[in-house]
Amino acid sequence: xxxxxxxxxxxxxxxxxxxxxxxxxxxxxxxxxxxxxxxxxxxxxxxxxxxxxxxxxxxxxxxxxxxxxxxxxxxxxxxxxxxxxxxxxxxxxxxxxxxxxxxxxxxxxxxxxxxxxxxxxxxxxxxxxxxxxxxxxxxxxxxxxxxxxxxxxxxxxxxxxxxxxxxxxxxxxxxxxxxxxxxxxxxxxxxxxxxxxxxxxxxxxxxxxxxxxxxxxxxxxxxxxxxxxxxxxxxxxxxxxxxxxxxxxxxxxxxxxxxxxxxxxxxxxxxxxxxxxxxxxxxxxxxxxxxxxxxxxxxxxxxxxxxxxxxxxxxxxxxxxxxxxxxxxxxxxxxxxxxxxxxxxxxxxxxxxxxxxxxxxxxxxxxxxxxxxxxxxxxxxxxxxxxxxxxxxxxxxxxxxxxxxxxxxxxxxxxxxxxxxxxxxxxxxxxxxxxxxxxxxxxxxxxxxxxxxxxxxxxxxxxxxxxxxxxxxxxxxxxxxxxxxxxxxxxxxxxxxxxxxxxxxxxxxxxxx
Amino acid sequence: xxxxxxxxxxxxxxxxxxxxxxxxxxxxxxxxxxxxxxxxxxxxxxxxxxxxxxxxxxxxxxxxxxxxxxxxxxxxxxxxxxxxxxxxxxxxxxxxxxxxxxxxxxxxxxxxxxx
Amino acid sequence: xxxxxxxxxxxxxxxxxxxxxxxxxxxxxxxxxxxxxxxxxxxxxxxxxxxxxxxxxxxxxxxxxxxxxxxxxxxxxxxxxxxxxxxxxxxxxxxxxxxxxxxxxxxxxxxxxxxxxxxxxxxxxxxxxxxxxxxxxxxxxxxxxxxxxxxxxxxxxxxx
Amino acid sequence: xxxxxxxxxxxxxxxxxxxxxxxxxxxxxxxxxxxxxxxxxxxxxxxxxxxxxxxxxxxxxxxxxxxxxxxxxxxxxxxxxxxxxxxxxxxxxxxxxxxxxxxxxxxxxxxxxxxxxxxxxxxxxxxxxxxxxxxxxxxxxxxxxxxxxxxxxxxxxxxxxxxxxxxxxxxxxxxxxxxxxxx
Numbered sequence: 001x002x003x004x005x006x007x008x009x010x011x012x013x014x015x016x017x018x019x020x021x022x023x024x025x026x027x028x029x030x031x032x033x034x035x036x037x038x039x040x041x042x043x044x045x046x047x048x049x050x051x052x053x054x055x056x057x058x059x060x061x062x063x064x065x066x067x068x069x070x071x072x073x074x075x076x077x078x079x080x081x082x083x084x085x086x087x088x089x090x091x092x093x094x095x096x097x098x099x100x101x102x103x104x105x106x107x108x109x110x111x112x113x114x115x116x117x118x119x120x121x122x123x124x125x126x127x128x129x130x131x132x133x134x135x136x137x138x139x140x141x142x143x144x145x146x147x148x149x150x151x152x153x154x155x156x157x158x159x160x161x162x163x164x165x166x167x168x169x170x171x172x173x174x175x176x177x178x179x180x181x182x183x184x185x186x187x188x189x190x191x192x193x194x195x196x197x198x199x200x201x202x203x204x205x206x207x208x209x210x211x212x213x214x215x216x217x218x219x220x221x222x223x224x225x226x227x228x229x230x231x232x233x234x235x236x237x238x239x240x241x242x243x244x245x246x247x248x249x250x251x252x253x254x255x256x257x258x259x260x261x262x263x264x265x266x267x268x269x270x271x272x273x274x275x276x277x278x279x280x281x282x283x284x285x286x287x288x289x290x291x292x293x294x295x296x297x298x299x300x301x302x303x304x305x306x307x308x309x310x311x312x313x314x315x316x317x318x319x320x321x322x323x324x325x326x327x328x329x330x331x332x333x334x335x336x337x338x339x340x341x342x343x344x345x346x347x348x349x350x351x352x353x354x355x356x357x358x359x360x361x362x363x364x365x366x367x368x369x370x371x372x373x374x375x376x377x378x379x380x381x382x383x384x385x386x387x388x389x390x391x392x393x394x395x396x397x398x399x400x401x402x403x404x405x406x407x408x409x410x411x412x413x414x415x416x417x418x419x420x421x422x423x424x425x426x427x428x429x430x431x432x433x434x435x436x437x438x439x440x441x442x443x444x445x446x447x448x449x450x451x452x453x454x455x456x457x458x459x460x461x462x463x464x465x466x467x468x469x470x471x472x473x474x475x476x477x478x479x480x481x482x483x484x485x486x487x488x489x490x491x492x493x494x495x496x497x498x499x500x501x502x503x504x505x506x507x508x509x510x511x512x513x
Numbered sequence: 514x515x516x517x518x519x520x521x522x523x524x525x526x527x528x529x530x531x532x533x534x535x536x537x538x539x540x541x542x543x544x545x546x547x548x549x550x551x552x553x554x555x556x557x558x559x560x561x562x563x564x565x566x567x568x569x570x571x572x573x574x575x576x577x578x579x580x581x582x583x584x585x586x587x588x589x590x591x592x593x594x595x596x597x598x599x600x601x602x603x604x605x606x607x608x609x610x611x612x613x614x615x616x617x618x619x620x621x622x623x624x625x626x627x628x
Numbered sequence: 629x630x631x632x633x634x635x636x637x638x639x640x641x642x643x644x645x646x647x648x649x650x651x652x653x654x655x656x657x658x659x660x661x662x663x664x665x666x667x668x669x670x671x672x673x674x675x676x677x678x679x680x681x682x683x684x685x686x687x688x689x690x691x692x693x694x695x696x697x698x699x700x701x702x703x704x705x706x707x708x709x710x711x712x713x714x715x716x717x718x719x720x721x722x723x724x725x726x727x728x729x730x731x732x733x734x735x736x737x738x739x740x741x742x743x744x745x746x747x748x749x750x751x752x753x754x755x756x757x758x759x760x761x762x763x764x765x766x767x768x769x770x771x772x773x774x775x776x777x778x779x780x781x782x783x784x785x786x787x788x
Numbered sequence: 789x790x791x792x793x794x795x796x797x798x799x800x801x802x803x804x805x806x807x808x809x810x811x812x813x814x815x816x817x818x819x820x821x822x823x824x825x826x827x828x829x830x831x832x833x834x835x836x837x838x839x840x841x842x843x844x845x846x847x848x849x850x851x852x853x854x855x856x857x858x859x860x861x862x863x864x865x866x867x868x869x870x871x872x873x874x875x876x877x878x879x880x881x882x883x884x885x886x887x888x889x890x891x892x893x894x895x896x897x898x899x900x901x902x903x904x905x906x907x908x909x910x911x912x913x914x915x916x917x918x919x920x921x922x923x924x925x926x927x928x929x930x931x932x933x934x935x936x937x938x939x940x941x942x943x944x945x946x947x948x949x950x951x952x953x954x955x956x957x958x959x960x961x962x963x964x965x966x967x968x969x970x971x
């Protein structure tokens with residue numbers, strides 16, 4: 001497999017998204033199978049593309065003239081995560097979406113969202129990043145409102161307003177950067193910025209990038225849309241939004257721009273750490289008091305994104321002040337690994353909440369109880385995911401949190417205040433554990449209430465989707481085994497650690513074409 | 514000066530989107546923001562006494578290169594106008610549906626969700 | 629929607645043809661003069677919207693049924709993608725302008741720039757169809773809301 | 789010099805229209821004022837030698853106004869009783885004013901109006917487009933050459949955005965969203 005296969009990652013979901021409204025207008029089964037074929041194909045290609053790195057020059061116009069795609073380790077990892085979660089979600093949608101009409105529109109919008117995310121991940125051009133950001137955002141606004149109930153419309157409107165403010169800020173930032181450098185290609189911008197002085201204009205542009213992508217990632221000062229939008233959406237969409245959308249559009253785009261284009265300075269890294277800590281703590285304390293299962297999960301998403309940003313921010317800080325490189329690498333490894341882990345366990349949790357909601361008709365934890373006997377598969381998978389997010393060994397969430405904490409301790413040798421970060425991380429993990437023990441206790445243990453006597457386990461296809469993700473939850477610790485780590489995680493870390501070396505790598509790859 | 518006024522326009526849109534209580538007003542605010550950004554980019558690319566970046570048979574290529582305005586921001590804005598249209602159309606669709614559910618455009622009467 | 633007076637209708641019927649043709653012209657010559665597929669598509673959509681406003685949506689929908697419009701929307705987008713993908717087969721790379729490389733016409737010609745007019749026409753189809761749909765759908769909903777009482781939206785292409 | 793003054797006048801007009809759009813009580817006037825801003829943008833595009841944009845902007849503007857008017861006419865819309873919450877409002881105004889002040893200060897570091905970045909950066913892609921578009925793409929309209937050839941992939945994305953939003957609008961406005969329960 002060579003880099004020439006890269007168009008598949010965009011063209012495959014896009015083509016199916018255009019095709020489904022034509023051919024599957026009346027037949028839900030056709031739409032189901034086409035969407036699943038598309039996402040399964042994406043998984044296959046994402047795996048095949050794992051060892052591939054390079055630059056794909058669209059239309060034969062070499063950068064900076066045309067748009068190019070850049071695939072590196074970080075991109076590979078994200079493509080794989082997006083593909084796996086999308087496949088599980090489409091598989092789950094087959095039976096779950098029977099309650100809704102217009103399944104062809106649902107799948108078409110779903111695939112457009114995947115297209116947008118893949119486009120953001122592989123693009124090497126700043127304006128193109130904005131365009132695909134908008135594709136993914138717009139389809140997600142529509143998907144949040146897909147049920148057309150009051151809550152959903154309201155949540156979707158709130159999401160749309162904040163989301164488009166974010167996108168517009170990003171566009172204005174791009175305009176400022178273009179005005180300062182004259183380029184749109186990320187590699188060329190990076191070189192242009194390296195020679196330009198840090199004028200107030202560029203600082204304003206960076207602020208706009210942080211705010212814009214921060215809104216997409218729901219980092220704490222910019223989070224108010226998330227606890228409404230994620231619970232209101234249909235369960236597979238909640239899984240996609242919390243599982244991958246906020247990462248691909250928010251964290252990935254933010255870190256890509258900050259690390260590889262702008263170059264992370266000490267002050268930027270401190271901003272990242274502060275935002276990360278704020279998200280972690282605020283998110284988890286808002287989550288503890290929730291009794292609505294999906295809303296609780298949504299607040300935990302904010303908190304867990306804080307871990308990711310904290311890990312990557314710590315790495316950036318250590319790099320920027322010239323600390324020990326191996327500690328920086330460890331912190332980033334923790335952040336990136338947690339990003340992948342969170343995608344898996346949070347989408348699994350949202351899918352479980354969908355199964356429970358479908359069986360019982362409620363999202364309130366207090367109205368559940370005793371579901372464990374009737375829904376054994378859901379109980380098992382939900383338990384795995386809950387323990388994983390709470391950081392119980394040997395599940396995947398434990399390893400990534402452990403790495404972040406170890407990195408913070410190691411860094412505290414040089415920078416004593418990192419001890420505080422480690423302590424906060426441990427406390428937040430503990431609160432998370434309490435919160436999820438509450439979920440397990442109220443949902444699955446206790447006596448089955450009178451109203452819920454008819455409850456049955458979800459259809460087999462939905463359970464298959466749950467089990468697939470649960471297997472990932474259990475098995476992802478294996479990614480840390482050295483030979484495996486060399487193929488998946490290490491390249492991703494190297495891509496971020498490379499920092500401004502990105503431009504040189506891209507130019508070398510282009511010259512080699 | 515030109516850029517500053519354009520930025521003022523942008524901030525008026527942002528202010529309108531953040532503070533208004535009427536959903537249509539909020540969408541109008543988003544629209545003003547988009548207009549301001551769309552205007553800003555071609556302003557950036559304007560060359561004094563510039564000509565449009567469109568050749569005809571009489572154009573001298575060298576003179577064209579020296580006098581034509583920057584075509585790239587125009588291409589970007591063409592894309593971003595369409596994106597703005599898409600976002601606004603969808604926002605209006607949501608507003609219409611909200612009106613049908615609540616019988617009002619007043620956002621303070623729709624607070625079923627608190628985030 | 630009932631439509632408007634006789635004068636408006638008569639003018640609209642004639643003007644519609646001109647608007648439609650102007651949209652086509654702008655689309656086809658998009659690479660030579662200002663304009664292009666997007667502007668052309670919007671203008672063509674406007675011509676159908678004019679009929680909707682003047683005569684009511686029944687006539688407009690007879691001229692361009694909603695299902696056909698939705699089909700054109702997808703087909704336009706697919707043409708764009710497929711022509712771009714053919715770039716891989718004929719030009720070796722995604723989005724290669726393979727038509728122009730095979731058949732380079734002279735400058736300032738209608739056929740001078742290969743795939744660009746094709747893309748323009750595809751965009752025009754897509755944009756025209758989709759904006760017309762949006763307008764009709766929004767107006768459909770409006771009537772039903774005004775009727776107040778049980779809400780039932782009659783859409784041309786509803787499932788079940 | 790003339791261009792700059794014309795654009796300044798237009799911008800002042802647009803700012804006034806935008807303020808009216810934001811503050812007027814009548815929603816319909818607000819929508820019309822938004823239309824005025826859009827037409828102002830379109831005329832400004834003509835002044836900065838962007839005829840393509842002017843055409844697109846004016847046609848999009850008309851269409852958007854139609855959508856907006858559709859959503860306001862015949863509805864009980866004037867009435868917004870929500871109490872103004874001063875702390876939030878003040879915070880928002882202060883935030884906007886702060887960003888505005890910094891932005892106006894920051895924008896001074898751009899080169900003066902009328903000297904674009906492509907004059908300073910000779911190897912910028914725009915200069916290559918102006919030089920070679922006719923030969924390489926066959927399109928004398930350089931903007932068309934860029935959006936459909938050099939950056940055709942962006943335009944595919946743009947078409948996809950429109951497709952997604954129309955599909956989304958259709959999905960949101962569909963008659964019945966959920967099937968009736970079988971029971």
